Amino acid sequence: MQVDTxxxxxxxxxxxxxxxxxRGRVVLVCEHAANAFPAPWGDLxxxxxxxxxxxxxxxxxxxxxxxxxxxLDAVLVHAPVSRLVxxxxxxxxxxxxxxxxxxxxxxxxxxxxxxxxxxRRTAAIYVPFHxxxxxxxxxxxxxxxxxxxxxxxxxTPVYFGKPRLVEFGVIHDADDELSRNILRQALDQTxxxxxxxxxxxxxxxxxxxxxxxxxxxxxxNAMLEVRNDLIATVQTQEAMAxxxxxxxxxxxxxxxxxxxx
Amino acid sequence: MQVDTxxxxxxxxxxxxxxxxxRGRVVLVCEHAANAFPAPWGDLxxxxxxxxxxxxxxxxxxxxxxxxxxxLDAVLVHAPVSRLVxxxxxxxxxxxxxxxxxxxxxxxxxxxxxxxxxxRRTAAIYVPFHxxxxxxxxxxxxxxxxxxxxxxxxxTPVYFGKPRLVEFGVIHDADDELSRNILRQALDQTxxxxxxxxxxxxxxxxxxxxxxxxxxxxxxNAMLEVRNDLIATVQTQEAMAxxxxxxxxxxxxxxxxxxxx
Numbered sequence: 001m002q003v004d005t006x007x008x009x010x011x012x013x014x015x016x017x018x019x020x021x022x023r024g025r026v027v028l029v030c031e032h033a034a035n036a037f038p039a040p041w042g043d044l045x046x047x048x049x050x051x052x053x054x055x056x057x058x059x060x061x062x063x064x065x066x067x068x069x070x071x072l073d074a075v076l077v078h079a080p081v082s083r084l085v086x087x088x089x090x091x092x093x094x095x096x097x098x099x100x101x102x103x104x105x106x107x108x109x110x111x112x113x114x115x116x117x118x119x120r121r122t123a124a125i126y127v128p129f130h131x132x133x134x135x136x137x138x139x140x141x142x143x144x145x146x147x148x149x150x151x152x153x154x155x156t157p158v159y160f161g162k163p164r165l166v167e168f169g170v171i172h173d174a175d176d177e178l179s180r181n182i183l184r185q186a187l188d189q190t191x192x193x194x195x196x197x198x199x200x201x202x203x204x205x206x207x208x209x210x211x212x213x214x215x216x217x218x219x220x221n222a223m224l225e226v227r228n229d230l231i232a233t234v235q236t237q238e239a240m241a242x243x244x245x246x247x248x249x250x251x252x253x254x255x256x257x258x259x260x261x
Numbered sequence: 262m263q264v265d266t267x268x269x270x271x272x273x274x275x276x277x278x279x280x281x282x283x284r285g286r287v288v289l290v291c292e293h294a295a296n297a298f299p300a301p302w303g304d305l306x307x308x309x310x311x312x313x314x315x316x317x318x319x320x321x322x323x324x325x326x327x328x329x330x331x332x333l334d335a336v337l338v339h340a341p342v343s344r345l346v347x348x349x350x351x352x353x354x355x356x357x358x359x360x361x362x363x364x365x366x367x368x369x370x371x372x373x374x375x376x377x378x379x380x381r382r383t384a385a386i387y388v389p390f391h392x393x394x395x396x397x398x399x400x401x402x403x404x405x406x407x408x409x410x411x412x413x414x415x416x417t418p419v420y421f422g423k424p425r426l427v428e429f430g431v432i433h434d435a436d437d438e439l440s441r442n443i444l445r446q447a448l449d450q451t452x453x454x455x456x457x458x459x460x461x462x463x464x465x466x467x468x469x470x471x472x473x474x475x476x477x478x479x480x481x482n483a484m485l486e487v488r489n490d491l492i493a494t495v496q497t498q499e500a501m502a503x504x505x506x507x508x509x510x511x512x513x514x515x516x517x518x519x520x521x522x
Contacts, residue, residue, distance in 0.1 A: 091478050092403040119403040127399050131392045138388050142353040142380040211477045216469070217352050 010040055010124040015077050015132040018066070024073035025252055027137060029151040029209055030065045031088040031129070032058035033078035041085050041121075044109025055102040056082045058154040060231030065152040067241025072248060074150075077133050079125070084110065086125035089151070089208050092118060096205070097126070103160060133213055141217065148178065148252055149214040149221040154228035155199055168244075169198040169225035173210040178220040181251035189250070190243050199225065220255050271301055271385040276338050276393040279327065285334035286513055288398060290412040290470055291326045292349040292390070293319035294339035302346050302382075305370025316363040317343045319415040321492030326413040328502025333509060338394050340386070345371065347386035350412070350469050353379060357466070358387070364421060394474055402478065409439065409513055410475040410482040415489035416460055429505075430459040430486035434471040439481040442512035450511070451504050460486065481516050 016033075035057040037043045043051060050056065062078055069076040079088045084107055090097040098121060100110045113121075140147040157164055168186055172179035179196060186194040200206055207223055214221035224244070231237045277294075296318040298304045304312060311317065323339055330337040340349045345368055351358040359382060361371045374382075401408040418425055429447055433440035440457060447455040461467055468484055475482035485505070492498045 092399050093478065115404045118405075119400050122399050122403040123396065127396045131395070134392065134395075135384065135388045138353055138383050139380050142383040143376045144379075208477070212473065216472045216477070217354065 010038075010120055012128050013038070013079075013081050013125045015129045016080055017132065017136065018076040018078075019069050019073075020075055020136075022069070022073045022075040023145075025146055025148045026068075026072045026074040026248060027140070027147045027149050028065050028069055028072075028074050028076040029133060029149060029213075030058070030061050030076065030078035030153075031151065031209060032083045032153060033062035033065070034080050035082050036080060037082055037085060041109060044084055044107055046084070046105075046107065046109075050105055051082070053105065054154070054156040054228060055105045055107075056084050058152075059228045060226070060237055061152050061154045061228075063234060063237035064154070064226060064231050064240050064244075067238050068152065068245055068248065071241055071245035075136065077136060079129050081125050086121045088126055088129040089206065091208055092122045092126060094205055094208070097122075103156075130209075130212065133209075137213060137217070137219070141219070147219055148255070149210060149219055150178075150248060151209055151221075151223045153223060153225045154231060155225050157227050157229045159199070164199050164227065166193050166195045166198045167227045167230060168192040168194040169196075169200075170194065171197050171201055171207060171223040171225060173202050173207040173221060173223075174215050175218075175221065177255060178251060179222040181254045182222055182224070182247060185247040185250045185254075186244075189247055192243070220252070271299075271381055273389050274299070274340075274342050274386045276390045277341055278393065278397065279337040279339075280330050280334075281336055281397075283330070283334045283336040284406075286407055286409045287329075287333045287335040287509060288401070288408045288410050289326050289330055289333075289335050289337040290394060290410060290474075291319070291322050291337065291339035291414075292412065292470060293344045293414060294323035294326070295341050296343050297341060298343055298346060302370060305345055305368055307345070307366075307368065307370075311366055312343070314366065315415070315417040315489060316366045316368075317345050319413075320489045321487070321498055322413050322415045324495060324498035325415070325487060325492050325501050325505075328499050329413065329506055329509065332502055332506035336397065338397060340390050342386050347382045349387055349390040350467065352469055353383045353387060355466055355469070358383075364417075391470075391473065394470075398474060398478070398480070402480070408480055409516075410471060410480055411439075411509065412470055412482075412484045414484060414486045415492060416486050418488050418490045420460070425460050425488065427454050427456045427459045428488045428491060429453040429455040430457075430461075431455065432458050432462055432468060432484040432486060434463050434468040434482060434484075435476050436479075436482065438516060439512060440483040442515045443483055443485070443508060446508040446511045446515075447505075450508055453504070481513070
C-alpha cells in the first residue's frame with residue numbers, strides 16, 4: 001500500500017482578515033478566535049466538551065471582535081486554529097505555545113511533541129499568523145494610518161475552582177497609555193467591574209502579540225479581556241460591542257492628550 | 262499604445278539565505294549587503310560613485326559575513342536591495358527607512374515619496390525580509406537550536422568630514438550580555454580599537470532588527486560594526502573573519518557564565 005505523506009502535511013493556516021478596507025485606526029486581533037482542530041492534528045484526544053471549553057479558544061471573543069469591527073470601522077485579524085494546536089499569542093519557546101496541560105485539562109495530543117513536530121506547527125500556524133498581521137500593520141504604518149493594536153480575548157469565570165469577580169480586564173505591555181485610557185473610559189461610561197492587568201498581566205507572558213507587533217514600532221496597543229459568561233450569545237456579544245465600542249473610540253481619541261495637556 | 266503596468270510593479274524581494282542547513286547557533290544577518298537598484302526604482306538619480314558609497318550599502322559587510330558564516334557554521338540572511346530603496350534595519354515609520362538625505366548625499370529619487378509608494382516599497386522589500394528572517398529564526402527556536410542573532414555592518418572611516426578612530430563597534434539593544442562578551446573577547450584576543458555602542462548606539466534607532474527579531478524572544482543578540490577601510494578587499498574580509506570568528510565563538514560559549522559563576 002502506498003502512503004501519501006502529503007495527506008499528513010499540515011499546509012499553511014493563514015490568518016483570516018475581515019474588513020481589509022476599513023479606514024479606522026484600530027486593528028483588532030483575535031488570536032484565540034477558533035476551536036478548529038484540522039488535519040493532521042485532529043482533536044488531540046479531546047472530547048467535544050473539552051474542545052468547546054475555554055482552554056481550546058476564547059468563547060465569545062470572535063463575536064465580540066466582529067461587533068467591534070463594525071462599530072469602529074476596524075480591520076480584524078484572527079487565527080483559524082485552536083490555541084491548543086498552536087497558541088498564536090505565545091512564542092515557540094514558551095511553554096503555553098503547545099501546552100501539555102491547560103488549567104485542569106490534560107491535552108493528550110500534546111503530551112509528547114518532538115522538536116520536528118514543534119517546528120511543523122510553528123511553520124504552519126504561528127509564522128503565517130504573524131506574517132499576515134505584520135504585513136497588514138506595516139502597510140498601514142507606511143500609508144500614515146497610525147494604526148492602534150487592540151487584541152480581543154475572553155476569560156473563564158471560574159479558574160482552578162475559584163470565581164473571578166472582574167468582568168473586564170485591560171492588560172498593557174511596555175506602553176500603558178491606551179490601556180489606562182480604556183480603563184478610565186470603562187469606569188466612566190460603563191458599570192462593568194473593570195481593572196488594569198486583570199485577571200493576569202504581562203508578567204504572565206500573555207502580551208506576546210503586542211510585544212512583537214506593536215511595542216517595537218511605537219504603536220499604541222492594549223489587550224482586552226472580557227469574562228466569557230458575559231458574551232456567551234450573539235445578543236450579548238452585540239450588547240458588549242455596543243458598550244465597548246464607544247469606550248475604545250474615546251480612549252483612542254484621547255491618545256497624546258495627557259502629554260499635550 | 263498599450264501600457265503594461267505590471268512592468269512597473271516591484272515584485273517581492275525576498276532575503277537571500279546562505280547555508281540554510283548550518284548547525285551553529287549563530288544566525289548572521291546583513292541588512293545592508295547590497296547596492297542593487299532594481300526596477301522599478303532604478304538608480305534614484307544617483308551617480309555610480311554615489312551608488313558605490315557607504316550611504317547605499319555597507320561596503321565589505323557581505324564579504325565579512327560570508328567569511329564568518331563559513332567559520333561559525335552559521336546561516337546567513339541578507340537583503341538583496343540597496344538601503345536607499347528601503348533600509349531593512351528601519352521600520353516604515355522611521356525617517357531612515359527611505360531617506361531623502363543620508364550624510365552629505367541628497368537622494369533625488371527619495372525627495373518626495375507618496376504614502377502609496379512608501380507602502381509599495383515596504384511590501385516589496387521590508388516585509389519579505391523580516392518574514393523570511395522570522396520564519397528561519399522561529400524554526401530554529403522550535404527545534405531547540407537556541408539561535409543567537411548577530412547582525413554584520415560596516416561604517417565609513419570619515420563621517421561629515423570627521424575621522425572615526427574606532428575600528429570595531431559592538432552595539433546592544435535591551436539585552437547587553439552577548440555584546441559585552443564580544444567586546445571583552447575583542448579586547449583580549451585582538452588589537453582592534455574596539456568599543457561598546459560605537460560609532461553609534463541603540464539610542465540612534467539602529468537596532469531595529471534586533472528589537473523585532475531577537476529581543477522579544479529572549480534570543481541573545483548583538484550588532485557588529487567594522488570600519489569599512491579594514492574590509493575593502495576579499496583578502497582583508499577573510500583576514501577580519503579569521504580575527505572575529507574566534508571572538509564571536511568565545512562570546513557565545515560564554516553566554517550564561519556570569520550568571521552561573
